[in-house]
Amino acid sequence: MSNDQGRRILLGRVIGAFGVRGEAKLESWTEPRSAIFRYQPWILRDARGNERELRGVRGKESGKHVVAHFPDVTDRDAIEAMRGTEIYVPRSALPPPKPGEFYWVDLEGLRVVNVEGVDFGTVSHLFSTGANDVLVAHDGERERMIPFVQPQYVTGVDFEAGVVTVDWDPEF
Numbered sequence: 001m002s003n004d005q006g007r008r009i010l011l012g013r014v015i016g017a018f019g020v021r022g023e024a025k026l027e028s029w030t031e032p033r034s035a036i037f038r039y040q041p042w043i044l045r046d047a048r049g050n051e052r053e054l055r056g057v058r059g060k061e062s063g064k065h066v067v068a069h070f071p072d073v074t075d076r077d078a079i080e081a082m083r084g085t086e087i088y089v090p091r092s093a094l095p096p097p098k099p100g101e102f103y104w105v106d107l108e109g110l111r112v113v114n115v116e117g118v119d120f121g122t123v124s125h126l127f128s129t130g131a132n133d134v135l136v137a138h139d140g141e142r143e144r145m146i147p148f149v150q151p152q153y154v155t156g157v158d159f160e161a162g163v164v165t166v167d168w169d170p171e172f
């Protein structure tokens with residue numbers, strides 16, 4: 001996909017300090033959680049929208065979180081000040097998806113049409129409910145939440161045409 005220049009993927013966030021040596025406890029959305037360290041550089045974005053690039057982060061899994069050591073931080077208070085900071089990586093830092101797979105960010109902006117050809121707008125975003133993922137299509141007036149279950153509700157993804165086809169009632 002050529003449109004990934006400048007696109008970013010949100011992989012996790014800082015949720016607090018771990019220990020006294022300036023290590024950070026992270027929430028990671030990669031599988032496995034420790035895979036977050038494979039994808040660098042990180043772009044750290046704080047609550048005010050300030051960003052900085054960071055390389056050389058190391059870490060490991062610890063319980064239900066991952067613990068990270070930032071190369072330029074050795075103070076617990078500095079990590080606490082980073083609480084809520086989001087961790088992004090450039091889309092280009094991720095490996096290419098396997099055939100038949102894709103990253104959510106690659107679906108954002110594609111047109112959504114149902115099998116009868118009714119236009120539902122574009123993919124706004126996706127989110128996970130635990131039971132299944134949900135595709136959110138927005139047409140400017142209406143937002144539709146469609147279970148991302150293949151092939152039952154999502155019958156096709158065509159990147160060449162820029163279209164996601166769904167088997168979904170326009171009245172829902």
